[in-house]
Amino acid sequence: MAQRILIDPVxxxxxxxxxxxxxxxxxxxNDARFHVTQFRGFEKLCEGRPFYEMPSLMARICxxxxxxxLIASAKACxxxxxxxxxxxxxxxxxxxxxxxxxxxxxxxxFYLAAPDLLLGMDSDPAQRNLAGVLQAHxxxxxxxxxxxxxxxxxxxxxxGKRIHPAWVVPGGVNQPLAASRRDQxxxxxxxxxxxxxxxxxxxxxxxxxxxxEIQSFANFPSLFMGLVxxxxxxxxxxGHMRIVDATGTIVADQLDPxxxxxxxxxxxxxxxxxxxxxxxxxxxxxxxxxxxxxxRLNIADHCGTPLADQEWAEFxxxxxxxxxxxxxxxxxxxxxxxxxxxxxxxxxxxxxIVSDHVRALAGPNNDEGIGVSEAPRGTLLHHYKIxxxxxxxxxxxxxxxxxxxxxMNRGVLQVARRFISGTxxxxxxxxxxxxxxxxxxxxxxxxxxxxxxxxxxxxxxGSDGTVLDExxxx
Amino acid sequence: xxxxxxxxxxxxxGNPLRGDDGVGWHVAQHLAAMMPxxxxxxxxxxxxxxxxxxxxxxxxxxxxxxxxxxxxxxDTALPELEPWRVRCQHVEPDWSxxxxxxxxxxxxxxxxxxAAVLYGAFPKALVLTVTGVSFAYTQALSPAVEAVLPVLxxxxxxxxxxxxxxxxxx
Numbered sequence: 001m002a003q004r005i006l007i008d009p010v011x012x013x014x015x016x017x018x019x020x021x022x023x024x025x026x027x028x029x030n031d032a033r034f035h036v037t038q039f040r041g042f043e044k045l046c047e048g049r050p051f052y053e054m055p056s057l058m059a060r061i062c063x064x065x066x067x068x069x070l071i072a073s074a075k076a077c078x079x080x081x082x083x084x085x086x087x088x089x090x091x092x093x094x095x096x097x098x099x100x101x102x103x104x105x106x107x108x109x110f111y112l113a114a115p116d117l118l119l120g121m122d123s124d125p126a127q128r129n130l131a132g133v134l135q136a137h138x139x140x141x142x143x144x145x146x147x148x149x150x151x152x153x154x155x156x157x158x159x160g161k162r163i164h165p166a167w168v169v170p171g172g173v174n175q176p177l178a179a180s181r182r183d184q185x186x187x188x189x190x191x192x193x194x195x196x197x198x199x200x201x202x203x204x205x206x207x208x209x210x211x212x213e214i215q216s217f218a219n220f221p222s223l224f225m226g227l228v229x230x231x232x233x234x235x236x237x238x239g240h241m242r243i244v245d246a247t248g249t250i251v252a253d254q255l256d257p258x259x260x261x262x263x264x265x266x267x268x269x270x271x272x273x274x275x276x277x278x279x280x281x282x283x284x285x286x287x288x289x290x291x292x293x294x295x296r297l298n299i300a301d302h303c304g305t306p307l308a309d310q311e312w313a314e315f316x317x318x319x320x321x322x323x324x325x326x327x328x329x330x331x332x333x334x335x336x337x338x339x340x341x342x343x344x345x346x347x348x349x350x351x352x353i354v355s356d357h358v359r360a361l362a363g364p365n366n367d368e369g370i371g372v373s374e375a376p377r378g379t380l381l382h383h384y385k386i387x388x389x390x391x392x393x394x395x396x397x398x399x400x401x402x403x404x405x406x407x408m409n410r411g412v413l414q415v416a417r418r419f420i421s422g423t424x425x426x427x428x429x430x431x432x433x434x435x436x437x438x439x440x441x442x443x444x445x446x447x448x449x450x451x452x453x454x455x456x457x458x459x460x461x462g463s464d465g466t467v468l469d470e471x472x473x474x
Numbered sequence: 475x476x477x478x479x480x481x482x483x484x485x486x487x488g489n490p491l492r493g494d495d496g497v498g499w500h501v502a503q504h505l506a507a508m509m510p511x512x513x514x515x516x517x518x519x520x521x522x523x524x525x526x527x528x529x530x531x532x533x534x535x536x537x538x539x540x541x542x543x544x545x546x547x548x549d550t551a552l553p554e555l556e557p558w559r560v561r562c563q564h565v566e567p568d569w570s571x572x573x574x575x576x577x578x579x580x581x582x583x584x585x586x587x588x589a590a591v592l593y594g595a596f597p598k599a600l601v602l603t604v605t606g607v608s609f610a611y612t613q614a615l616s617p618a619v620e621a622v623l624p625v626l627x628x629x630x631x632x633x634x635x636x637x638x639x640x641x642x643x644x
Contacts, residue, residue, distance in 0.1 A: 131572035
């Protein structure tokens with residue numbers, strides 16, 4: 001009899017989701033789906049608001065990556081103003097964006113993924129949490145806390161507060177950087193570099209422990225998409241779009257990010273609120289692509305800072321062509337943290353960074369604006385239209401997690417087929433189904449993620465809806 | 475030269491956009507403006523976060539100030555709920571709270587635990603809660619909680635600046 005396994009909610013991710021796994025009559029996994037069960041509606045609720053409110057309004061989408069929305073939104077508003085913002089403002093925005101990359105990646109790796117990585121996928125769920133990490137690996141816990149603090153502190157020093165700073169505005173930023181503050185940030189760089197190098201050394205040495213997960217965690221050919229700079233290097237703020245395939249071949253390059261509608265289209269399914277963007281020329285669902293840390297390291301020709309370049313070369317040597325296993329998202333996050341720290345130091349050492357000229361003032365000169373940047377989880381697009389009064393009439397957001405939706409669904413199916421059969425549901429199998437999603441670090445919203453006593457509910461249902469088996473955790 | 479770490483850390487936390495939930499944040503803002511940095515380090519934040527653990531481990535005493543949605547009257551003689559009532563409790567590191575906790579909601583006992591396990595020390599600690607009346611979407615405190623604010627600030631100042639810092643419940 002056909003059966004269905006339900007995992008609801010998925011834990012240690014940002015937001016609300018559930019997973020269903022469909023078994024055939026022989027108890028083999030037939031299909032699996034990752035359902036996003038929350039609806040935010042930001043595109044509608046901003047209609048009628050003045051466009052210059054958008055950065056602050058859109059930052060409220062998330063408490064983890066508000067800076068990403070702030071920056072993409074401000075860039076869309078720059079386009080509405082039709083101004084070239086001052087060079088110093090661009091550098092300051094870049095610093096804040098990189099600080100956000102560092103803190104968000106640290107959160108994902110140390111707070112959400114570390115319990116699986118350090119304590120084991122099959123470990124007791126009562127221990128497999130932050131408290132367990134604290135007890136078993138205090139040095140790594142200290143490192144994680146310090147790295148997140150490093151990023152958050154820079155955001156606070158620049159923008160006045162860690163969450164939802166209002167410093168990035170249409171036309172630039174609203175305050176220049178004081179030299180004393182610059183020196184304060186620079187003083188924290190050496191320790192942050194030491195920490196991330198220590199963590200990278202440990203993680204690279206431990207990769208053999210995750211051989212099974214590397215093989216089965218969304219490990220399949222797909223396209224990879226993201227921004228690169230003019231030299232083909234790692235880029236988080238500007239640049240052009242590049243798409244590479246599984247062999248590492250560039251499929252499309254020099255794409256204008258503001259013409260995203262030429263090459264990205266969104267499909268809709270009736271069982272989830274998250275849309276399915278795909279690469280338009282390849283069609284749906286063949287145009288599956290991945291974004292985020294793994295994709296960025298796959299599409300770039302180099303990082304662009306000395307230490308991160310060494311790590312990037314080692315990372316790319318994992319596989320000929322593109323690195324395909326989504327388990328390596330974790331590894332890529334660590335490389336990007338190192339890059340972020342190094343690049344922040346480079347930007348701060350530019351004498352121009354303390355210039356007072358940080359904002360271009362103008363009224364609306366265009367009735368449409370598109371802003372694109374790289375968020376921790378991938379490429380982020382904000383697209384607005386305004387009326388003659390400067391009020392928003394239409395908005396479209398494509399958020400990084402959405403780009404990965406096809407890949408996450410396929411990843412869940414791959415893991416379920418590898419680890420689940422209809423005869424038994426083991427704790428380790430359940431956790432791996434969730435852990436493949438955690439590898440993508442989806443940001444479904446800034447919502448709760450329980451740990452410790454996990455509110456996990458798994459049901460085996462017969463084709464007539466009868467509950468055949470049930471597992472509660474928590 | 476780095477100034478010496480003061481003996482007392484005061485952490486007032488809560489969401490100032492949700493009425494009385496922000497009372498701890500408001501108290502900390504007031505104290506920060508009037509408390510000499512040599513006497514106490516005052517932090518106003520929206521919520522407790524793990525990175526506070528290191529600072530907690532470095533002081534002799536820490537005072538947490540928070541709002542409470544319920545009037546917990548176990549240690550009071552007054553049977554009826556008095557919204558402005560302030561309750562204080564000593565707190566120790568607690569593993570059970572850490573295991574059952576949520577990463578979006580860190581409690582003082584877990585922060586103390588982080589300080590102890592990660593940084594090798596934890597101070598004496600007091601949690602001071604103010605029972606709120608309204609947690610609606612507003613930046614204003616309710617009149618009842620607003621009225622208790624200056625008294626609370628005064629008492630905390632006296633408590634911290636007094637030589638006897640055994641932090642009795644008041």
